[in-house]
Amino acid sequence: MFCFQCSESMKGTGCTVQGICGKEPEVADLQDLLIWILKGISLWGVKAQEMGVKDSETGLYVAEGLFTTITNVDFDPESLGKKIDRALNVRRRIERIFKEAYRKEKGKEFSEPMPEACTWESSRGVESYKAKGAQVGVLDTQDEDIRSLRELLTYGLKGIAAYTDHAYILKHSDNSILDFLQEALASCLNDSLTAEDYVALVLKAGEYAVKAMALLDEANTGSYGNPEITSVYTGTYEGPGILVSGHDLLDLEELLKQTEGKGINIYTHGEMLPANGYPGLKKFSHLRGNFGTSWYNQQKEFEEFKGPILMTTNCIQRPRESYKDKIFTTGLVGWPEVSHIPNRVDGKEKDFTPIIEKALEIGDIGARPGKKIVVGLAHDQLSKVSDKIIDAVKTGAIKKFVVMGGCDGHAKKRQYYTDLAERLPKDMVILTAGCAKYRYNMLDLGDIGGIPRVVDAGQCNDSYSLVVTALKLKEAFGLEDINDLPIEYDIAWYEQKAVAVLLALLYMGVKGIRLGPVLPAFISPNVLKVLVENFDIKPIRTVEEDLSEIVG
Ligand code: FSO
Ligand code: SF4
Structure with missing residues (x-):
């Protein structure tokens, strides 16, 4: 291989x-x-x-x-x-x-x-x-x-x-x-x-x-409607519960419908967190919040979560024996000997009965306290406060935006993103999407005149919202070039969806993107030269070095 x-x-x-x-x-x-x-x-x-x-x-x-x-x-x-x-x-x-x-x-x-x-x-x-x-x-x-x-x-x-x-x-x-x-x-x-x-x-x-x-x-x-600013509880409640991970919102919706009135609480995990902000999903009162963090912590978190788990898309890791009998895959996801919920046939809903029965068989998963985090700041919500944002930039209350979207992963070097988020000046706002946010979304970074300092647009695909926001700001400030905006790009990547997001930014003409935790192994020295010459792509360095460049 x-x-x-x-x-x-x-x-x-x-x-x-x-x-x-x-x-x-x-x-x-x-x-x-x-x-x-x-x-x-x-x-x-x-x-x-x-x-x-x-x-x-x-x-x-x-x-x-x-x-x-x-x-x-x-x-x-x-x-x-x-x-x-x-x-x-x-x-x-x-x-x-x-x-x-x-x-x-x-x-x-x-x-x-x-x-x-x-x-x-x-x-x-x-x-x-x-x-x-x-x-x-x-x-x-x-x-x-x-x-x-x-x-x-x-x-x-x-x-x-x-x-x-x-x-x-x-x-x-x-x-x-x-x-x-x-x-x-x-x-x-x-x-x-x-x-x-x-x-x-x-x-x-x-x-x-x-x-x-x-x-x-x-x-x-x-x-499901435009996401709304929503405060999401990250603990659990007493009673049976199911944890849903991955990106597929229709799977979540069908599971919510099929568990209605059955006394089962549904929690999101990883990239499913933004689902809590959609009106068409949050209307289900048994969607109770989010448990856990990003994909790479799942072995520990799935072991801790007492109820069954549904993986709707990536990122699945080797299931530990302790939860192998209560994790279910669906859609394109597969792991040998793990129960799989089959696809929809003839336009009918998927049948989630096996995971529902498992949740009822396990019963109470126990209450566990958790913090609250804010989600749902996609382009529609941002456009509603665009006057406020533009004013804050004009008065200098917001000095810069730092796009820190992308993926999370194991590398120790990713501590960089936590440290950078913590040390960014208080007049800077982080724009994020994707599971990269778990490196800093539980820090209390406050707000600027009511605008949260971590603006979470959603899943990695909701980087689109950040693109829309950047284009609106460019228009509002009458700028010719997207690179003249007070926006820095500090992208974390892990898998190939982040590659697509990166290519989208390059296509839009964004220059000077910092990429971490490492540059892709599949970029040859000559191809890197082309990317550096045309787009000024650079690897992340130390927090001090990048911070001084961002602040400067
Ligand atoms: Fe993360 Fe995995 Fe969404 Fe990716 S859960 S790493 S970029 O699949 O797709 O952000
Ligand atoms: Fe898995 Fe990444 Fe190694 Fe490919 S490069 S086998 S996706 S760990």
């Missing part, structure tokens, strides 16, 4: 024996094969589009497949084997559709040679999938810079795919995003493309990352 897609890759270069995340080599090989076949599907898909074929089914499967291979989503060889079976069927189908359209238009059979990813077949199942996967992974691209750009592009696509998939689940669609996923993935099979071609595609991915986040914002707010 070889994987270097997240910030925690072994020795900062790549996992080769087993993933630090817990990914076994066979799982890595199966994921590599799935990505390779998705590239084959995409090339047929692009060709079909050229013949005027409109087919969102193929694009949606590509999105799901990409999402499946994001860090901490699917660790189950059996489910990956089934996803590859399905991918091969999707590929055969789109090949057939393309060939029919070609024959119709050209009056002859299509006979051009196609890359192996478009034609490879196997009837020998998972064992042959693993063997093939071992040959078609990241290192299959020999040139270091082309490999770096292809992977930067692919990881950005994974993030875009995840956000798009969430939006489609809520019945909001934009087929141009699905088309771009295929265009970009297919490009990774084209050996005649140059580094410049891939740089252009990477920036185009940034454009589509903005589109995907906007689509998901529309889907979330269209389904």
Whole structure:
């Protein structure tokens, strides 16, 4: 195996024996094969589009497949084997559709040679999938810079795919995003493309990352209303309880409906915290608050939480024996031998009965005190106080905003974000989204004239809200360049959704982003040079050094 897609890759270069995340080599090989076949599907898909074929089914499967291979989503060889079976069927189908359209238009059979990813077949199942996967992974691209750009592009696509998939689940669609996923993935099979071609595609991915986040914002707010400023309790109450982690709001809504009147309290965990701010979800009185912090603390926190746990998306970690029988996965998430709640069939709700029964069987989880934290400061709420914000900037009450969104993770170096948040001057406001916030959202950082010093817009995809806010401020101050705003960017990354967010910021022309805790292992020295020259990207340094630059 070889994987270097997240910030925690072994020795900062790549996992080769087993993933630090817990990914076994066979799982890595199966994921590599799935990505390779998705590239084959995409090339047929692009060709079909050229013949005027409109087919969102193929694009949606590509999105799901990409999402499946994001860090901490699917660790189950059996489910990956089934996803590859399905991918091969999707590929055969789109090949057939393309060939029919070609024959119709050209009056002859299509006979051009196609890359192996478009034609490879196997009837020998998972064992042959693993063997093939071992040959078609990241290192299959020999040139270091082309490999770096292809992977930067692919990881950005994974993030875009995840956000798009969430939006489609809520019945909001934009087929141009699905088309771009295929265009970009297919490009990774084209050996005649140059580094410049891939740089252009990477920036185009940034454009589509903005589109995907906007689509998901529309889907979330269209389904559940605009988030409202909400104070969320972080303790537990007496009585049975279920903890819901991940990003999928529809899963949470259906679980809330199915537990209504059953005496079960529902708590959010990790990236599900922002759900507490949506009117369409907070109306359920048994949504009682949030328990725990970010994904990387889950083994300790899931052990402490007495009730069952539902993982709706990443980031799942190896379940400890102490809670393996009460954690449930759903959607694209998988872990061997962990109970899985199956997908919706024929538009009907998922059936959460097994986890509900588990909660009732366990019974009282006990009351436990907790602090209160404020969520729900997405673009709509911010626009309601925009006059106040603009005044505060004009009078100097707010000197700067520091965007500190992104992901949390294990690295000790991430203490930087807590220390920086604590030491920022009192006239600076932190704008955040994603699980990175858990490094400082329990600190009492106060407010500036009623505006909290930690403005939490929501999940990592709600970085879109921060983009909207920045653009509104630019307009309000009559500025030409987004970089003239009093905003600093100090982004924490872990997995590939953060790569999509980063590409979105680059596409918007944001310069001088500090990236931590480490620079990605998949960025080669030459690609880094391009990023530094064009965007002034820099790694985080010590708190003192960065603080003096921010204050200066
Ligand atoms: Fe975090 Fe995990 Fe939301 Fe990520 S829980 S790390 S960027 O999946 O998606 O912020
Ligand atoms: Fe290693 Fe990260 Fe890949 Fe897991 S996702 S195998 S930790 S680089």
